[in-house]
Amino acid sequence: xxxxLPNYDVAVIGAGVVGCALARAFTxxxxxxxxxxxxxxxxxGASKGNSAILHTGFDAPEGSLExxxxxxxxxxxHEIRDRLGLPVIRSGAMVLAWTEEEVASLPALMAQAVANGxxxxxxxxxxxxxxxxxxxxxxxxxxxxxPGEHLIDPWSAAHxxxxxxxxxxxxxxxxxxxxxxxxxxxxxxxxxxxxxxEAGLVINAAGLWGDxxxxxxxxxxxxxxxxxxxxxxxxxxxxxxxxxxILLPVPTKITKGIVVCRTAFGNLLVGPTAEEQDDxxxxxxxxxxxxxxxxxxxxxxxxxxxxxxxxxYAGLRPATEEKEYRIRDDLAEGYICVGGIRSTGLSxxxxxxxxxxxxAKGNWTPLxxxxxxxxxxxxxxxxxxxxxxGHGGILCHCELVTRREVEAALTGPLTAGNMGGLKRRTRVTxxxxxxxxxxxxxxxxxEGRLAQPMLGGEDD
Amino acid sequence: MTEVIIIGAGPAGLSAAMSLARGGVRxxxxxxxxxxxxxxxxxxxSPYGFREFHRPMFGPAYAxxxxxxxxxxxxxIRTLTTVTALHPGGRIxxxxxxxxxxxxxxxxxxxxGVRETSRAARLIGGEKQAGVLNTxxxxxxxxxxxxxxxxxxxxxGTELVAFSALLTCREAGIKPxxxxxxxxxxxxxxxxxxxxxxxxxxxxxxxxxxxxxGRSRVERILVDTPDGPDEIxxxxxxxxxxFRPDAPLVRASHMELDPASGGPVVDPxxxxxxxxxxxxxxxxxxxxTAGWCWAEGQHVAGAIHAALKGQLPPPGGARLRIASDAVxxxxxxxxxxxxxxxxxxxxxxxxxxxxxxxxxxxTLLERRIDSLPERRITLPLPQPRGTGDILVTVEE
Ligand SMILES: Cc1cc2nc3c(=O)[nH]c(=O)nc-3n(C[C@H](O)[C@H](O)[C@H](O)COP(=O)(O)OP(=O)(O)OC[C@H]3O[C@@H](n4cnc5c(N)ncnc54)[C@H](O)[C@@H]3O)c2cc1C
Ligand SMILES: Cc1cc2nc3c(=O)[nH]c(=O)nc-3n(C[C@H](O)[C@H](O)[C@H](O)COP(=O)(O)OP(=O)(O)OC[C@H]3O[C@@H](n4cnc5c(N)ncnc54)[C@H](O)[C@@H]3O)c2cc1C
Numbered sequence: 001x002x003x004x005l006p007n008y009d010v011a012v013i014g015a016g017v018v019g020c021a022l023a024r025a026f027t028x029x030x031x032x033x034x035x036x037x038x039x040x041x042x043x044x045g046a047s048k049g050n051s052a053i054l055h056t057g058f059d060a061p062e063g064s065l066e067x068x069x070x071x072x073x074x075x076x077x078h079e080i081r082d083r084l085g086l087p088v089i090r091s092g093a094m095v096l097a098w099t100e101e102e103v104a105s106l107p108a109l110m111a112q113a114v115a116n117g118x119x120x121x122x123x124x125x126x127x128x129x130x131x132x133x134x135x136x137x138x139x140x141x142x143x144x145x146x147p148g149e150h151l152i153d154p155w156s157a158a159h160x161x162x163x164x165x166x167x168x169x170x171x172x173x174x175x176x177x178x179x180x181x182x183x184x185x186x187x188x189x190x191x192x193x194x195x196x197x198e199a200g201l202v203i204n205a206a207g208l209w210g211d212x213x214x215x216x217x218x219x220x221x222x223x224x225x226x227x228x229x230x231x232x233x234x235x236x237x238x239x240x241x242x243x244x245x246i247l248l249p250v251p252t253k254i255t256k257g258i259v260v261c262r263t264a265f266g267n268l269l270v271g272p273t274a275e276e277q278d279d280x281x282x283x284x285x286x287x288x289x290x291x292x293x294x295x296x297x298x299x300x301x302x303x304x305x306x307x308x309x310x311x312x313y314a315g316l317r318p319a320t321e322e323k324e325y326r327i328r329d330d331l332a333e334g335y336i337c338v339g340g341i342r343s344t345g346l347s348x349x350x351x352x353x354x355x356x357x358x359x360a361k362g363n364w365t366p367l368x369x370x371x372x373x374x375x376x377x378x379x380x381x382x383x384x385x386x387x388x389x390g391h392g393g394i395l396c397h398c399e400l401v402t403r404r405e406v407e408a409a410l411t412g413p414l415t416a417g418n419m420g421g422l423k424r425r426t427r428v429t430x431x432x433x434x435x436x437x438x439x440x441x442x443x444x445x446x447e448g449r450l451a452q453p454m455l456g457g458e459d460d
Numbered sequence: 461m462t463e464v465i466i467i468g469a470g471p472a473g474l475s476a477a478m479s480l481a482r483g484g485v486r487x488x489x490x491x492x493x494x495x496x497x498x499x500x501x502x503x504x505x506s507p508y509g510f511r512e513f514h515r516p517m518f519g520p521a522y523a524x525x526x527x528x529x530x531x532x533x534x535x536x537i538r539t540l541t542t543v544t545a546l547h548p549g550g551r552i553x554x555x556x557x558x559x560x561x562x563x564x565x566x567x568x569x570x571x572x573g574v575r576e577t578s579r580a581a582r583l584i585g586g587e588k589q590a591g592v593l594n595t596x597x598x599x600x601x602x603x604x605x606x607x608x609x610x611x612x613x614x615x616x617g618t619e620l621v622a623f624s625a626l627l628t629c630r631e632a633g634i635k636p637x638x639x640x641x642x643x644x645x646x647x648x649x650x651x652x653x654x655x656x657x658x659x660x661x662x663x664x665x666x667x668x669x670x671x672x673x674g675r676s677r678v679e680r681i682l683v684d685t686p687d688g689p690d691e692i693x694x695x696x697x698x699x700x701x702x703f704r705p706d707a708p709l710v711r712a713s714h715m716e717l718d719p720a721s722g723g724p725v726v727d728p729x730x731x732x733x734x735x736x737x738x739x740x741x742x743x744x745x746x747x748x749t750a751g752w753c754w755a756e757g758q759h760v761a762g763a764i765h766a767a768l769k770g771q772l773p774p775p776g777g778a779r780l781r782i783a784s785d786a787v788x789x790x791x792x793x794x795x796x797x798x799x800x801x802x803x804x805x806x807x808x809x810x811x812x813x814x815x816x817x818x819x820x821x822x823t824l825l826e827r828r829i830d831s832l833p834e835r836r837i838t839l840p841l842p843q844p845r846g847t848g849d850i851l852v853t854v855e856e
Contacts, residue, residue, distance in 0.1 A: 234580075238711050282675060286585040306719060308704075311580045313588060386542075389559030393540035394492055398708070400544070400555075418676065419590055432708065434578035439593060440502070440600025443607055455601070456591055456677050456695055457608035457634065 006187045008034040008171075009364065011199035013178050013213055015042035017158040017349045018341050019205035023165035023172075025353035030364030033170040034199065035162070036192055038177030040451040041417030043158055043424060045207040046345065049232070049283070049315030051259055051272060052154040054088065055347040058113035058121065058146050059095075059251050065355070066325050067116055070344050072351030074148075077157070080350075083372045084160040086152065087379035089264055093149035093246035094129060096140050096300075102250040103142045109250065110144050121146050135242040135301045149246050153264040153379050154346055155424040159414060160375045161349070166413045167371040173197070174417060174451070178206075181217045188334055190217075201360060203336045207318045208280040210326070210339035218333065223326040223340055227280050228317040230272025233293045236432055239268040239307035247300055256343065258293065260300050264379040265399070265427060267310055270297035274317075283314035310432045317343050327352070329359040336360065376405060378427050395445075396438045398431020406442075410449050418452035462488045464764055465552065465565040466535075467543045467709075470498020471750040472741025473571035474526040475512070475757030476764070481533035483765055488565070489535055490554060492542040496530075497523025498573055499596065500750055504603040505627045511751035520603075522750070546570075546713040550736035567736060567764045570724065571757065572709065574742040576621070577702030579672070584699075586671035591678035591696040595625040598698055602632040610696030614681060615639045615661075616669060618646040619701035619834060621747070623655050629698075636661045637694050640683065642668040647701070647834050672697055703746025710739075720782055721745045721789040727777055728792050728799035728841060729763035730756070735775045738764055745789055745804065748836070759801070778819060778844035784854040786811045788833065795844050802838040805852075809833055813856035820848045829854070 010026045012019045015037035023035045037044075054077060057070035081088060097103040106123070113121045124143040130136050132145075166172055176194035181202065183189070190197045206213040214221035240262045249257035255274035262268055270293045290312055298305045319342045320326055326340035336356055341348065376385065385391050385402045392403030409416050409425040416422040419429075419442075428442060429435035435442075446454050464480055466473045469491035480487045495501060500508055503519030510516060513525065531537060538556070545553040551564045576594040591610050593601070601607050611634060615625055618641040629636050639656045644666055646653050656663045664685065671682040680693045705723035716725040716733045723744045730738045740760040741753035748756075766772050777796035780803075782789070788808040792801075805815075810832050817825040824842035831837060844850055 233583075236711075237708070282587060282673075284586050284671060284673070285588075287583045287670065290583045290585070309581045309583065312583065386544075386555050387560050389557070391555075391557060393494070393557050394542045394555065397492055397542065400542070420676075432578075432581075433575045433706070434580050434594075436575040436578065436594045436596045439597035440604050443601045443609070444605045447607070452676060454590055455607055455609045457610040 006198035006200050008032050008197065008199040009362065010201045010203060011036060011188065011190060011197055012203045012205055014045070014204070014206040015162060015172065016045050016047040016205065016207045016345070017043065018207070018338055018345050018352055020158040020162035021349035021353035022203055022205055022338070022356060023170050024161040025357045027165040027168045027170045028367050028370050029357055029362065030366050031362055033165060034197060035165070035170060035172045036176045036178055036190070036197065037172065037174050038193070040175055041421035042162060042172070042414070043155060044420070046316055046318050047154070047158055047207070048420070049313045050154055050346055051261070051269070052151055052263060052346065053246055053259070053261065054150040054152045055344055056118045056146060056148040057116050058118035059109065059256070060116060060344070061323060062112065062115055064324055065327060066344060066348065069325065069348035069351035069355055071117060072354055073348040076350035076354065077152070084164065085374035085377060086157050086160055087264055087377060087381040089151035089262065089379065089381055091149070091151050091244060091246050091262060092145060092147040093248050094124060094133065094143050094145050095248045095250060096129065096143040097250055098140060100141070105250055106142060106144060113146065118146060118148060120148065133243060133245060133247070135303050136247070137300055137302055151246065151262060151264050152346070156375045156378065157346070158349070159425065160373070163373045163375070163414050164371070167373050168367060172413070178213060179216065183334060186334065201334050201336065201362070203338060203356065205338045207341070208316055210318060210337065214337055214339070218330070218335060222328065223320040223322070225280065225340070226319050226321060227277050228319040229275040229277055229283050229314055230317065231285055231289050231293065231314045232269050232271030232312065233290055233297065233309055234263070234311040234313070235268040235270070235304065236308045236310045237266045239304055240266050242301045242303055243268060258296050260297055264381070266380040270294065272315065280316065283316045285312050285314050308432065311430060311434065319343070325352070327356065331361065376408065395441055396428040396431065398433050399427040401426050401428045406445060410446065416450060418450055419454050422446065422450070462486050462563070462565045463768060464488070464567045464569060465490065465563060466569045466571060467552070468498065468571035468573060468741070469496035469527065469537055469539070470571060470573050470741060470753065471500065471526060472753040472757040473498070473569065474530045475754040476569055476571065476740060476761040477530040477535040478533045479758050479761035480764060481530065481535040485765065485768065487535040489530065489537045490541045490543060491537070491539050494539055496527040496537050496539060502599040502603045503624065504599070505631065506624055508750050512754050543709060546709050546715070546737065548714055548734055567738060567767055569760060569764060570710065570737060570739040570743055571741045572706045572743045574703045574746045575706050576700060577704055579697070579699050582699070582702065584669050584672060586673050586681070587675055589672070589674045589677050592672060593696070593698055595621050595698060595700045598625060599628050602628050608632050608634060610634065610678070612637045612694055613696030613698050614692060614694045615698045615700060617641065617700035617702070618648055620648040620652060622700040623648060623652045625698050625700050626655055626659060626661065630659060638692060639663045640667045640669065641665050669697070703742070705743045705746060707743060718789070718791070718793050721791055725793040726791060727775065727794035728796055728801045729767070729772055730760040731763070731772070731775060733775070735767070744791060745806070776847065778847045779849050781849045781851050783851045786854040786856065787852055790852050795842060795850055797843050797845070799841055801841050803841050805837040805839065807831055807833045807835070807837070811854055811856060813854050816853050816855065817842045817850055818853070819844050819850045824850065
């Protein structure tokens with residue numbers, strides 16, 4: 001007689017920011033959750049590189065599910081961030097018009113913001129914009145201000161959601177790519193590269209592979225992922241003083257356009273581009289595009305020309321043939337697809353998770369007194385580890401990362417799986433020297449401790 | 461009470477510390493690394509010490525010797541201590557395993573050295589994966605850890621340090637597949653050129669890396685060559701040279717930074733725009749030999765000694781302004797009549813012509829030059845009349 005209870009109530013496929021938020025929501029709701037991630041570390045897909053803006057939803061399509069999830073995600077982030085130790089930089093944004101045509105579109109954009117529930121927007125003349133942002137080019141014609149647009153740490157947020165799930169009983173399996181699955185007697189039997197997993201409900205949060213996971217599990221997908229690459233240039237911390245607000249262009253139908261904004265870590269970034277491609281795996285940078293981004297940055301903030309480039313990166317958006325999120329439940333089959341979370345997933349993740357929890361209609365008993373882990377602060381907003389005694393000395397000099405911080409990131413249920421993961425957790429090598437000073441010590445400390453080692457030339 | 465704080469225990473900082481301490485000045489050296497010595501700590505093969513100790517030495521031995529001499533002279537050295545901010549009048553913030561604190565001294569010497577330009581700052585395309593290292597990182601991994609980051613990397617660049625990378629590779633059993641130089645000739649002086657040949661590493665001139673590919677590790681690179689685009693299979697990239705002063709402390713401070721050199725603006729005594737601060741060594745400009753930096757440490761120690769006794773003239777002087785795209789940098793940036801020392805200059809490209817320093821239309825100095833970029837050029841310090849700008853021009 002087969003056991004009719006699966007090992008898990010819910011299997012979340014994919015540990016991007018959306019999967020992390022789903023794991024948290026279902027765990028706190030009382031479900032036994034397993035997260036299946038194919039990479040050696042979490043946040044290895046679309047969630048690896050984004051602009052890190054916590055959007056209000058002011059420019060989201062009216063009446064869309066995306067708008068509802070962004071609004072709710074935004075509200076929830078502010079509600080829980082203090083308890084999880086997640087930072088917020090209340091920078092506010094300015095939408096800026098650089099041509100007469102763009103000026104003409106401002107009133108409609110402001111009206112849309114108000115209709116979307118973002119009622120505190122206010123118009124800006126050139127003089128008003130430049131009074132608030134003295135480094136702004138005098139070629140700006142007009143704009144409006146959206147005070148609620150904020151900046152966050154894109155990684156500590158997702159890590160925090162997942163860690164809270166793990167601390168409350170969820171299980172994370174890495175290097176566990178879901179290859180196939182079949183459902184019998186109400187139980188999913190998933191075949192993964194880390195072995196078989198059983199679950200009552202399967203949630204596909206596979207991001208850039210959402211359509212592929214659909215096909216593997218239910219034979220077809222109702223959408224097609226069309227990866228859209230975004231390249232960025234990050235300037236030295238010295239440039240961060242040039243922009244208090246997030247400086248947004250007037251959005252077009254396909255993209256929010258090239259943004260100039262600070263990062264939570266005190267740098268200044270310019271990007272992203274929006275480039276369609278077929279490849280879901282490789283986000284390559286190219287020199288000409290990076291140079292064009294620098295030129296655009298200098299047009300917006302002329303003084304930027306005097307600052308050095310610290311880093312460059314690219315991310316892939318899991319866009320589809322439609323703008324809207326592709327969330328669909330098939331409860332009869334114990335399956336929910338959370339696909340096409342294109343370009344607002346960081347902001348919306350908590351809202352999406354809440355929405356999906358509602359769709360699932362599980363009759364679990366919510367945890368009454370869940371554990372609230374606290375994430376280490378890496379942002380400019382709070383005290384950093386190096387300011388407190390006992391840190392063991394600074395290891396990464398440019399980002400002032402301590403030996404104690406690195407040690408913490410190499411231990412615990414969410415220990416880093418590779419250098420990318422260690423960087424996201426601590427910021428080592430992400431500063432201006434990009435590893436000139438600290439690579440040797442990192443190679444020594446991480447030896448034998450990363451699933452995917454830092455060095456590749458050792459004898460095997 | 462500490463009279464002089466020195467930030468950075470490399471050749472420049474330790475040389476100044478030794479000299480000041482020998483002169484009876486209470487000197488405290490701070491360095492963020494676990495050991496003093498600076499860059500030479502991990503240059504295991506290189507020739508150091510000719511100028512200072514009159515014999516060739518390996519980097520680590522040279523570093524230990526410098527530290528030992530500073531200590532023997534009576535200087536105090538605190539390691540694992542990072543300086544995080546510079547404030548007016550010689551007040552600095554530090555952090556160490558014990559926590560954060562503020563220190564003050566009548567004179568502070570900055571000797572924080574240089575680093576190589578990263579792959580990112582060069583805007584090299586491709587993916588971001590493990591296996592792309594500067595020479596500094598490579599040497600630390602090989603010489604300090606005895607680890608091997610890759611097996612068959614390419615080396616980008618032909619400054620002297622690229623040949624140092626080549627030797628490091630040889631020592632670690634790493635076989636570079638090529639040495640690439642975007643320019644038409646090797647940047648380092650002639651004898652270096654035989655090294656890749658002797659080690660069987662093909663040297664490819666006029667070759668630029670466009671993309672470094674491989675998702676988690678380097679798998680191959682795409683290059684632009686005189687014969688068109690090409691592809692090289694490799695498992696690592698060593699990004700060499702392109703030295704920049706490590707000057708974030710100065711940049712974030714109240715003092716002036718020179719965009720041309722990347723280091724602080726200094727006068728002939730190595731004084732910054734806040735006269736409580738001095739600078740020496742590679743922080744002034746990328747890059748000089750350790751011996752040169754050591755000598756700069758001696759020179760500035762003398763100036764600090766004089767400053768402590770109130771024997772330096774008040775700050776100020778004529779500003780040197782580069783008015784030619786052929787000149788990459790020139791220092792000191794503040795010129796004072798009667799001061800001793802040499803003017804240092806670097807070219808941005810190969811130049812054959814006449815170099816002129818003029819103030820208010822009058823020529824202070826004129827020289828024939830015929831030189832290549834990244835070569836050391838020194839001239840006598842011009843003697844200005846008054847404080848009008850001194851323009852540096854080149855007639856080709
Ligand atoms: C350039 C750019 C800028 C952006 N800016 C912002 C912004 O400022 N604000 C904002 O809110 N949003 C922004 N976004 C959007 C946001 O980053 C995405 O919406 C979000 O990261 C999507 O997360 P996800 O969890 O759906 O997908 P992913 O992060 O791709 O996660 C999916 C995970 O599933 C795993 N997986 C795939 N297949 C399998 C399988 N078969 N088995 C197991 N695991 C599998 C993958 O390895 C991956 O880890 C931006 C995105 C980009 C690219
Ligand atoms: C890879 C490489 C190979 C080289 N090979 C040779 C060679 O073969 N022969 C040769 O003559 N020269 C060589 N050089 C150059 C030579 O090493 C340098 O000229 C010399 O070390 C410069 O001395 P310095 O004192 O100016 O700086 P460094 O030696 O760079 O010392 C600077 C010190 O300052 C410390 N520091 C920086 N910031 C702070 C802070 N905020 N708080 C506390 N401490 C700080 C650093 O930890 C470091 O110890 C090489 C350089 C490199 C990078």
